[in-house]
Amino acid sequence: MPTGTDLLVHATVVGGLGLAATGLDRGEIGPSLLCRTAPAGPDGHAVVCANTAYGGSGTTPEERSAADRSFAGSTLAVCPAAGDGAFDPAPLGLVDLVGAARRLAVAAGTAVEPDPALSRVVAVRRYGEVTAIEAALTFRVPRPVEPDAPQPRFGPPHPPLAPAPADTVTVHQQVTLRPPPEPGYRPVELDPGSGATARLTVHRYDRIHLRDAPVTLAARFRPGRPIVFTLDPAMPDAVRDAVLTGGNRWAEAFAAAGLPEMFRVEPLPAGADLDDPRRNVVYWVHRADRGWSMGLTQLDPRTGEVLRAVVRLGSHRIEQVRALAEAVLAPYTGGPDGPAAVEAVVAARLRQLAAHEIGHGLGFAHNFASHTHSVPSVMDYPAPRFTVDGDRPVAHLPYAEQLGPWDHHQVARLYGGSQEPPPDTAPTWVTDADARTDDAADACGATWVVPGEPLGALAEVLAVRSAALRRFSPAVVPPGSDPQELERRFLLLQLLHRHQATAVAKLVGGTRRRYADTTTAGFDGAVTPVGDDEQLAALAALAPLLDPGQVRVPAHVRPLPGPAAGRPARDGRFARRTADAFDATAAVVAAVDVVAGPLLAPARLNRVAEAPGDRAVLTELLAVTAGHAIGLLGADTGDPCTETVGWTLLRRFETTLADPALYQHARIAAVETVAAGPWWRDTTRAAVRARWAAIERAAHEHPAELPAPPPGAPL
Structure with missing residues (x-):
């Protein structure tokens, strides 16, 4: 490729990791980059990424130069000369433009580094004016769970980041270099009513004396082209x-x-x-x-x-x-x-x-x-x-x-x-x-x-x-x-x-x-x-x-069997605190908390508590949650499902009160509202009153942790 030119550089994962949690699926992309090439010694050419979000602002050469020099670019690679003023772009393919090391580090919980000795350029191909470099990027990944280590007691087993017995993973990345598109495209500032995606923000410093610098542009294909x-x-x-x-x-x-x-x-x-x-x-x-x-x-x-x-x-x-x-x-x-x-x-x-x-x-x-x-x-x-x-x-x-x-x-x-x-x-x-x-x-x-x-x-x-x-x-x-x-x-x-x-x-x-x-x-x-x-x-x-009747596990459903013949447990089961037996209590807890959790979210309680008026909504919100819990527990029915519903609601309320995101005035209003409620009249149960006394004293202890509801998205 010739040096001294502007190039648009993109990266795509063409051979993925196969774990959605890492984001390194086949088809994942890296950032869209404007790069400029410049000589780097007698035998090299640097590929430098421009800061298009902040640089390049203005209509005159002087304005653009001032913006470019105010913000740093990034040298991605130094490529060897290929004769006649051109350079070999292959080293650019070995740059981790899709952020694989960062994504793997998040999944592994520790730093992950590429292994240059095991990484390689697979091919350099030409598609018209576009050059594509496919490279195999290899990373050394520590195993979060060894093959013979005990699996988590609650939840599904950890999928490995690397195939056994290796401790390396190889991701295939395609880096493309293309000339900038021909002039004539009209950028469109994002209109809030259009429904367009806000994917790109640039800064126009040439008009900062008239309006704020950030400008969000809509992403779209060039109109008129198929x-x-x-x-x-x-x-x-x-x-x-x-x-x-x-x-x-x-x-x-x-x-x-x-x-x-x-x-x-x-x-x-x-x-x-x-x-x-x-x-x-x-x-x-x-x-x-x-x-x-x-x-x-x-x-x-x-x-x-x-x-x-x-x-x-x-x-x-x-x-x-x-x-x-x-x-x-x-x-x-x-x-x-x-x-x-x-x-x-x-x-x-x-x-x-x-x-x-x-x-x-x-x-x-x-x-x-x-x-x-x-x-x-x-x-x-x-x-x-x-x-x-x-x-x-x-x-x-x-x-x-x-x-x-x-x-x-x-x-x-x-x-x-x-x-x-x-x-x-x-x-x-x-x-x-x-x-x-x-x-x-x-x-x-x-x-x-x-x-x-x-x-x-x-x-x-x-x-x-x-x-x-x-x-x-x-x-x-x-x-x-x-x-x-x-x-x-x-x-x-x-x-x-x-x-x-x-x-x-x-x-x-x-x-x-x-x-x-x-x-x-x-x-x-x-x-x-x-x-x-x-x-x-x-x-x-x-x-x-x-209500217990809504969340109770029907008699004809239980007990539900676990995996057969030692097969591994799969995602999509309830949490278990019963070893390998079906945990009906976990099913009740999950059904209660998927409703109570959103209702008693600290942000929602803050909004309800600060609303003007007679606090009718706050009173009713607490009546159907914490008040309902006290009523169920105070009745002391001995029914396991009723007990589970009551304690789950009370723990959710207690967790909300302990959350630092809840404003103090909302916390006080919630406690006072529940303490003044009618559900106490028939409650003589000592355990309920003792728990409530601890809540009223702002109990600095951490409440019992509720199992996280099973994932519901995506469908």
């Missing part, structure tokens, strides 16, 4: 057909925006190279653990222009959707249509998932409020929708089979230039920062929920859960399965309502907001608190979920 996504030929036929159908839904939106023939998804042409860095690709990725699918983009870091999209669909997470459908539908009864119903749910999810991740590749952000729209956005995180037909659950339309109005709006706004607001999308949208956590303040942002108004949807999910639990039997797993799969299916039913309950809990102490700038929003109507009546209705809907 956008083609190519599918991994490793996809099974059924998967490929679903991904083709789901991904090509975007073609309808481009056509409606006046851009026909601009978008398509197609199989990899015969003889073509899937790793050609000029292609937008959809990888079919395998892992040892369940993790996220991703839609990633490689950009021009100066403008936000998408040069390549890399989508990975994880095969392992589809197992979770299949298991959920099996748990709800109990299809293996010998009837001809049972397994087909499960296959239909999985195919519908794959269609939705393909559209979702390709949407990220197009530059679109999540919309976690679209469950309130007439048709949900494919950029939402949906749960499969089941209904009850007679006494049995069915899945007639588990996922929407079309784009929603918000999806059409995103394409028209980002690619077609339309500014028209989308119909039927109020509240318009809520993205990650305001929706991901259980204690988020936004009342509209919820993940893994079925479409509809939250309280009505919760009632719908609870009806499905009740019907599915009544029908629970070995018919929830394929014949010949490992017996532990029964517990993994029961867990999905026991906690089927968890995400829907969180969506309802977000109404308590919640707000509704509009994404807009100060020109269109200001303070008037930008943030609206949820009314007290709606909050009290939410608490009334959640209160029954904390």
